[in-house]
Amino acid sequence: MTTTPDTWEPVEPTLSVRQVLALERVLAGEPEVVAGASQLDRAVRWVHVAEAADVGVMLSGGEMVLTTGVLLAGDEGAQADYIQSLHRAEAAAVVLGLGRAFPATPDVMRRAAERCGLPMVVLHRPFPFAELTEEVQARLVRRKFAAVSLSEAVRTALTGLITAGAPLQHLLDEVAQHSGCPVVVTNLAHRVLATAGERPAVDDVLRDWERIARQAGGSEGDGWIRAELAGRGERWGRITLCGYRGDTATGRLLADRAAEALVLHRMLGGTSAHTWEEQSAQGLLTDLVSGVVPARQLLPRARAAGLPVNRRTFVPLVVRDGETPQLDRVLRMLGLSGIVAELADGAVAVLLSLARDQDAPALTAHFVARLRTESGSSKAVVAAADACTGWDDVPAGLREAQHVADAVADSSAVLDLPAVVRLKDVHLRGLIRLLRDDPHVQSFAERELDGLLCATGDDLLAVLRTYLASGRNKSRTAQLHHVSRPALYRRLEAIQARLGVDLDDFEQAASVHIALLAHDAQQG
Template identity: 55%
Template sequence: MSEGRLTVRDVLGLEQVAAWGAEVVACPDRLDRPVRWLHVAEAPDVAVMLTGGEVVLTTGLLLAGEDRAQVEYVEAMRRADAAAVVLGLGRAFRTVPEAMRRAAVRCRVPLIVLHRPAPFARLTEEVHARLLHGRFAALDLSERMGDALSALNLSGVSLQRLLDEIAAYSGGPAVVVNLAHRVLACAGERGAQGDLLRDWERISRQLAELPGNGAVALGPDGQVVARLEARGTQWGWLVLFGHRGGEATGRVLGRRGAEALALHRLLGAGERGWEGQAAEALLTELASGTARAEDLLPRVRAAGLPTGRRVFVPLVVRPLAEVADLGAVVDRALAEEGLAGLAARVGGDAVAVLLSVGYEHDPDAQARRLAVRVHEKLAARGVAAVAGAGFGCAVLDEVRRSFVEAVHVADAAVAAPPAGPVARLRDVRLRGLVRLLREEPELQAFIERELGPLLGRPDLLDVLRTYLRTGRNKSLAAQEQHVSRPALYRRLQSIESLLGLDLDDLEQLTSLYVALLAHDAQRPYGS
């Protein structure tokens, strides 16, 4: 028995009904009909007071001895869409009235007789209390969920954060899909998400077969499917899995979730589109190294990227000036080159791309084609950029490591842009290595040992940086520092004194240079 939802079978399963010797004498296959209310009535014309879904309780006093009246009574119940008729034996009928039973079979109206005296008032009180409790629970859920989701929307949360909240209310995984059944976002327990996405093609076919054309459809295994639409146009579905509550709460979950998602779209999600947000979530996790390897194949597949007989190449594009529509620039470049790939902003100032390249093509050449087209588009605006690529991955499990490499290469390349359109780890050399190792505790300790006294003197640190960058050319370094050569000499002497080393000692100088590169790698662009 589900909270807030009763069927005829649920009513018959109540303890007091069993004690009254209930027997189903017509249509036992129709006991799963929902019960909206119980109505006690002896009038033959009671059907005019019904609105559908009622269980009608009667002793049949005004029907005894009149076969025609019994038939008309049952036919009226059918027209009123009554859920069932319960006849108490003893006062008007001692046995089942055959005319009434035959009419119930023909009209497909469940007929139940009670063989022992039954106080109808006790049954109506019990059933109505259960129905009202469920309805109040659904109303309470609707109010709480509506308030919480509206507050999140007004605070400007992401689609993922909003869906996380919807999943928390439903108690199971929540998925947003577009009209092509492509998964745009998924929330809930990670293991359950992975199971769904791995089998998504089969599951989506099952969902499409659910009956009903309303705003919310309920499946037999706890699925809740809600239409996502605005101004009469549908753009997708919200699907909740594993709902164990009643029909009323299921419909509340679907309706409130769909309303919140529609509001989220109206408040600004349309600027990037949910497809863009889904790509951003996946690529952000890949670029940060937090994506789960076991989830990658179903997520990439669900995002619409080809996965069969492919090599995957991560690419990170970082402009040297602000480009508000950088993601759109890269998307257009992908389309113009006819390349399969996902692109999205990561970290606010870069765009990450995951290229899917068929075995028949050279993945390095494909990455180069994309980088060249992006550079051309940005150059037309007077903006330079660097592009860093990871290594080609024949299996998705390797993509996380390659993506992290691409991020570090792009960061390192900003300080020393490569000659070609796309940089790889070999192109950024030592600078790239220290970028990769910048979070290691041993490297942090090395920086402290080598540069410690200068870390509180940014003026002298900048002098050292200029001196090393100019190849220890003191004249050129003095010019860049806008000081005289004697003034530069004094500052270099101060550096030697503070660090206790000789800047003419090649080994000491090399160690100092590596420490300075590592120190600069902590800064946003590795500069």
């Protein structure tokens, strides 16, 4: 259960010098910026009224200092030292009220402030500093309280999701809703593991992710707020709020709360950064295979996941009796670029990304040979589609490889197939797999096998399947079904009677065989 509002507005940014000067009470004092005009967007952490010449030693940075300069009048050296002291203390600005001490702007202070880039403002009309201090500090306190409240709301919501056993994506969706911007989780190599936020905004971020990753250690002033993912002395990733519109301090609170939740989620769920990588690859390959999302829209995700996509040749593979970690290991051993993920039916998809001048068939064969060597078994079946030189052809290639793998799984002659099986190697069985969902093919299969499909309690369909698969070899069929030849003859006669066909006639036998292949493909 979450209490997140439907539309979250980020906390209003911390007051800047420019915003303070725009307050109604300040405008009544007729403020004039006489130095440091380019630095008016500095954040004001606090407002401090001080007349002491050595005020800098009492500051901690970010203060707007208000003064009448009564202790500085007539001493130009003290005036210059005063500005230098504020600069060293990293004050946000200095506001000088003109009056008895300084009827006009002191030129020494103005020049010193301009040299060190410190905003200096003079007030031409008498102004009660207490009113400005009260208003600004009340506003700052309200903002700080709002930021802390937001931080606690996020922590409560994320903790509730973790307690309920929610997946990683739900946590990131919650963070994105609170922050109002795309959220990206990466590993130490800056590869994207997961994202959240409005899809168009996320795609815009991922489209330029290579540049963004190179600048990962840059300033957070542009709304890119980052927090490290680490636990038990190990740093293993990073979460980034991309283009957060609120103030940096609030963004850091949000990012820190999110990082805490992700680390806790990983520890309690027994997952790892590698597991998140697998989930990311699985989501990408599943979307490619399904075709629900156009391939062009998935290109930013593939690039951000670390898959080379520019001027590449892609080889779609589907492996049966293979394991994802094992396939990942073989890719690394051979120095090949690619992504690996388990598909919904238990098969494992592999998408190789090769340079245009590399020999795709040879490298694919080498990959399969090493896979079998590493697994210590020749049982792994690797189905491949023809290499794709365009990204838009990858979804169809993956689906073709999946069809070939399914056809091989149905075949009783796997050992006679090459190491890398392609559509041409599965012949009629492969064609039937591709056409199995066609309504005409379904009607044909039901019509041809109707006499057997309606029967229950006997094994005539299994006998027919073996008889046709063995090339109508009666001796072999009898042996495989552990029956005598006379018993087999009686069953074949029953099959022919029910179907109304003569299995000794090649064309009729072929028609029944095709129908049986289609039926098995539809069922399996």
